[in-house]
Amino acid sequence: MSYLQVKKDIDNGKIKPIYFMYGSQSFLMDDVVQAIVRKVLGSTDDSNVITYSIQDTLLDLAIEEAETFPFLGGKKVVIVKEFNLVTSQKQEAKMDHDLDRLEQYLSHPSSESVLIVQAPYEKLDERKKITKSLKKTTVVECVPFDVQTTNQWLEDQAQQKQMTITKEAKEHLVERVGVNLLQLASEMEKLSLYVGSEGVVNEDIIDLLVARSLEQDVFALIDFAVKQRLDEALVIYHDLLKQKEEPLKILALIARQLRIFYQIKEMSRQSYSQKQMAGQLKLHPYVVKLASQQMNRFEDKFLLELLEAAADTDFAIKSGKMDKVLAVELLLMKLASRKKHTIK
Known part of the structure; x- marks a missing residue:
């Protein structure tokens, strides 16, 4: 599923128990995680957000955390980072991860937790059983945008900031900044502060405020x-x-x-x-x-x-x-x- 569709579902309150994120765009992963945390916990408070990396922690601990009821009730978000078990790369630190337990959890996830598995890699090993299983969950493709998706993303950003950006201004902004989403997000924030609520961003404002890369x-x-x-x-x-x-x-x-x-x-x-x-x-x-x-x-x-x-x-x-x-x-x-x- 595309990043834009997943974000739309999250904003509409359609939260899934498991998300599998893969791709080279870490900014998109962080953005989706923040959106999930806001919807599930009602804020960006991270007291019920638990993060693991399988580079230095056994996968069992993350699954056990997801299966455990949250302290003081409510829900929790469990994040498993650097999940390179879906790639063909060699493991530098050999750890005995129990993939069978993860498979079982994917089949019967806890209703009290949202499990997010992040694989920040361009290529996945599609032959692996765990890759196939994770791709049956809610998949978030964090890959570089094409032109149409970039324009739609900029339009969504403008709507969130209650401003309007013209078609020519969007093209001019990408010409100036390039396609780095983190930098584009920073420029959109700057533009919104300049034009204010209900303001309009045109090419002249891009020329005034945005420096070329x-x-x-x-x-x-x-x-x-x-x-x-x-x-x-x-x-x-x-x-x-x-x-x-x-x-x-x-x-x-x-x-x-x-x-x-x-x-x-x-x-x-x-x-x-x-x-x-x-x-x-x-x-x-x-x-x-x-x-x-x-x-x-x-x-x-x-x-x-x-x-x-x-x-x-x-x-x-x-x-x-x-x-x-x-x-x-x-x-x-x-x-x-x-x-x-x-x-x-």
Whole structure:
């Protein structure tokens, strides 16, 4: 089940006895746990929230806790973290976990407890019996959002904060910040404090309050350069230098973006969808979407020339043949000279 659907059910008071969370987005796991705790306990008070890690605690203790009636009545939330028994990775500290007892509990959970099992891993071992059993419970997929889910999540955040955010502002926010949900949540909180209840967030407010990430600065830098707006590209570059960003790091990000352009052009010719490209390249779909809008400004030959120039620039800097600040400036000038190489 998707994160958004699980959150909606929790907000509506539909609490399940067992939740199995997996995926690389720990922010989503923490958010769902907090929502469960608020609904079950009526607050974020953690006196009836018991947390275990199977890295240093036997699983038996967690199950025994879930089976035990809460002190002073009410309900309790039992969290089992780092549940790597659903992966194929080797156990560093060998502990004799009783999986049969967990299997029994999954079949007959306590009505007085909510058991949350967290596996913060990208891949699960689907062959394992315990993996199959846990996936029969309420599963929460804590995986990176696609574009549609990101937009829906931002809309939900805005509604919770009693403000409105325009479609253009949502896109602009993701362009500025990227797809880090923790950072997006922080920016949404800042925006809500600025516009207040019933306020409207538009593109101008995003420009006013939200700073670009380094990756987004580099993306904008390339965008200005390919549009022959070299002065604006150099302004961004020197602003990054003032922020103590290393020219070699900026160069590496420029080269990475150029490689993404080339890879997406190749995959587009093979009729890959943007979702398939994102999966193959291990990129967020929004990154693929933005790159797809820029890639056709380059011919393949010129992209390869630029990648070679980036490699030569890296070598010239590291071998001491060129000053690093000047070397990256010259690469930007070459990038801005692409007019005769682009597709008409």
